[in-house]
Amino acid sequence: MKIGYPCINRGIGCTSGRTFRLKSYSEERMISSVSDNLMCLERILAWNLEHRIRFFRITSDIIPFASHPICICPWREHFRDRLEEIGEFSSRAEIRISMHPDQFIVLNSPDEKVVSRSIDELMYHTALLDSMNLDGTAKIQLHVGGVYGDAKAAISRFIGVYERLDPALQSRLVIENDDQRFTASDCLEIHEETTIPILFDVFHHTCHNTGERADEMLKLTGKTWKKNDGIPMVDYSSQHQEKRLGSHAEHIDSDDFRRFLAISIPHDIDIMLEIKDKEKSALEAITIAESDPRFIGSS
DNA sequence: AATGGTCAAGTCAGC
DNA sequence: GCTGACTTGACCATT
Numbered sequence: 001m002k003i004g005y006p007c008i009n010r011g012i013g014c015t016s017g018r019t020f021r022l023k024s025y026s027e028e029r030m031i032s033s034v035s036d037n038l039m040c041l042e043r044i045l046a047w048n049l050e051h052r053i054r055f056f057r058i059t060s061d062i063i064p065f066a067s068h069p070i071c072i073c074p075w076r077e078h079f080r081d082r083l084e085e086i087g088e089f090s091s092r093a094e095i096r097i098s099m100h101p102d103q104f105i106v107l108n109s110p111d112e113k114v115v116s117r118s119i120d121e122l123m124y125h126t127a128l129l130d131s132m133n134l135d136g137t138a139k140i141q142l143h144v145g146g147v148y149g150d151a152k153a154a155i156s157r158f159i160g161v162y163e164r165l166d167p168a169l170q171s172r173l174v175i176e177n178d179d180q181r182f183t184a185s186d187c188l189e190i191h192e193e194t195t196i197p198i199l200f201d202v203f204h205h206t207c208h209n210t211g212e213r214a215d216e217m218l219k220l221t222g223k224t225w226k227k228n229d230g231i232p233m234v235d236y237s238s239q240h241q242e243k244r245l246g247s248h249a250e251h252i253d254s255d256d257f258r259r260f261l262a263i264s265i266p267h268d269i270d271i272m273l274e275i276k277d278k279e280k281s282a283l284e285a286i287t288i289a290e291s292d293p294r295f296i297g298s299s
Numbered sequence: 300a301a302t303g304g305t306c307a308a309g310t311c312a313g314c
Numbered sequence: 315g316c317t318g319a320c321t322t323g324a325c326c327a328t329t
Binding site for chain 1: 319320321322323324325326
């Protein structure tokens with residue numbers, strides 16, 4: 001079991017997702033931003049290793065505007081050596097990597113142009129992970145997309161698009177249940193048709209489900225990951241006390257996390273903490289996991 | 300140096 | 315019809 005956090009380390013004093021305004025685009029600006037971002041990513045990964053955090057989500061902003069038509073910068077060639085070195089470091093440290101493109105990426109949109117831009121963006125994610133020479137366990141997680149008043153049609157559109165994707169992207173892509181549109185059961189239906197692995201988001205599941213218990217879903221979604229995909233990834237969060245249902249907690253709720261660990265015992269999973277204070281909660285989560293004899297040696 | 304409006308992109312609920 | 319939420323703040327024009 002690995003425990004990780006997404007994109008940002010709040011304490012380290014740098015950010016790996018520095019970007020700029022589209023109208024400020026220049027190749028020089030691009031190169032300098034990416035260069036800074038990669039330096040910060042190296043620092044974060046080194047910090048993670050020191051703190052026994054072996055799961056990390058790289059921000060999609062690491063290469064700003066990578067899939068935008070304005071970007072003619074050959075970032076892959078320019079940063080080839082550094083990307084390989086970072087990937088090598090991460091692999092040697094056994095830090096698992098994931099990415100999560102943001103809400104604009106929708107493969108099942110009825111609008112062809114949206115789908116096409118989404119595929120471009122996903123191909124950038126694939127190119128980045130491939131450039132780091134990461135194995136098949138480094139995944140790109142994506143929600144199924146929009147409903148557009150007809151969930152069945154939306155699901156079958158997703159399947160149709162998925163089947164035509166580049167195999168390099170297909171082998172990276174996993175789908176995640178969201179908190180208002182597509183449940184883990186919907187994802188299982190898509191898995192039946194496509195064999196795509198399902199990243200189970202236990203918090204989204206509590207917000208949006210059709211009566212299944214979380215431990216049942218852990219089991220069913222866990223089976224969708226093949227050997228080459230690695231150990232199933234799971235997203236974990238808990239409810240923010242003041243905000244609306246579905247808002248992520250500011251800090252880990254240790255009792256809730258212990259309860260989750262308890263139901264996860266039969267399943268070997270890697271846990272991504274989607275909690276606002278990032279590495280701080282990840283450290284606490286690791287302490288909690290290590291203090292429980294049922295998890296010793298597993299993280 | 301501090302501030303706050305705005306930022307590439309989509310969908311949908313809630314007003 | 316507009317705004318806010320999403321996984322998440324940061325850029326940068328203006329003062």
